[in-house]
Amino acid sequence: MDAQSIKVACSSCNLRELCLPMGLNPDEMDKLDNVISARRRIKRGSALFNTGDRFTSLYAVRSGFFKTCVTTADGRDQVTGFQMTGEIIGLDGIVSDRHSCDAIALEDAEVCVMPFDQVEELSREFTTLQHHVHKIMSREIVRDHSVMLLLGSMRAEERLAAFLLNLVQRLHARGFSQSELILRMTREEIGSYLGMKLETVSRTFSKFVEEGIIEVKQRYVHIKNTEGLRLIVNPPTCP
Incomplete structure (x- = not known):
């Protein structure tokens, strides 16, 4: 070792x-x-x-x-x-x-x-x-x-949004930015953890980018709309 x-x-x-x-x-x-x-x-x-x-x-x-x-x-x-x-x-x-x-x-x-x-x-x-x-x-x-x-009840978008929110929250507790992070893991490793295929992880990242929720440059992720991610995980319920 x-x-x-x-x-x-x-x-x-x-x-x-x-x-x-x-x-x-x-x-x-x-x-x-x-x-x-x-x-x-x-x-x-x-x-x-x-x-x-x-x-x-x-x-x-x-x-x-x-x-x-x-x-x-x-x-x-x-x-x-x-x-x-x-x-x-x-x-x-x-x-x-x-x-x-x-x-x-x-x-x-x-x-x-x-x-x-x-x-x-x-x-x-x-x-x-x-x-x-x-x-x-x-x-x-x-x-x-x-x-x-x-893994049991969330759609792909909800899983990735929850993952990013959790990661940035934990990093923020350590003095890092609330909206920017460097992914130390590969997309394949993210997929393994979230029970998603690599293609699904990549497609979901692209969807978030297209919707203006995040910006991605290789492993750098800038969360432009934190509330947007939260709404994906916890959509508003109809009255």
Whole structure:
């Protein structure tokens, strides 16, 4: 695995408000610094972990972008999620002590290593951390439910509009633009995640461009009409 370990302190990280609980006192933060003591660099296209690997740690994305995917019975890769700066990867391994998906870097990335047994031990010591770990798990469950809704009941236009709105909302929470983004994933990967064929993804992007909702230049997307995207996902109901 292409990775390099580096020393890091959570207390001095400008992302701590995204991936760590608020309200830790200095003593608790020192203890957390001792647990989350290393970073790893992952090259674009390399795996942070693979299906079947032994689960030892959670990973906080410090920089870069990841996709998680599973291999279907007929050998196809099915994308199950995209993870960005400030988000946690590796929760899939808790249930059986083995990872149940691959986590692949979509660009050069860096993660903070959070050894799970030590995080678990520490979370029993102070409830703020325990509550935060539960919150992260709950967020993953809610996200899974949202994807099921997306795949089960939405048309192609609704799926892509919801995907773009979710992506730009998450990026905005990290200080990026509310209307501009660079897609780190390919259209094929978007299609795999949304249950759409590549041709359908491309056709739907083109439709949004023609309607003046977005502007697209290769992987750059400018959302010109956010309300237009919202109306596609939640059309007004007739009185």
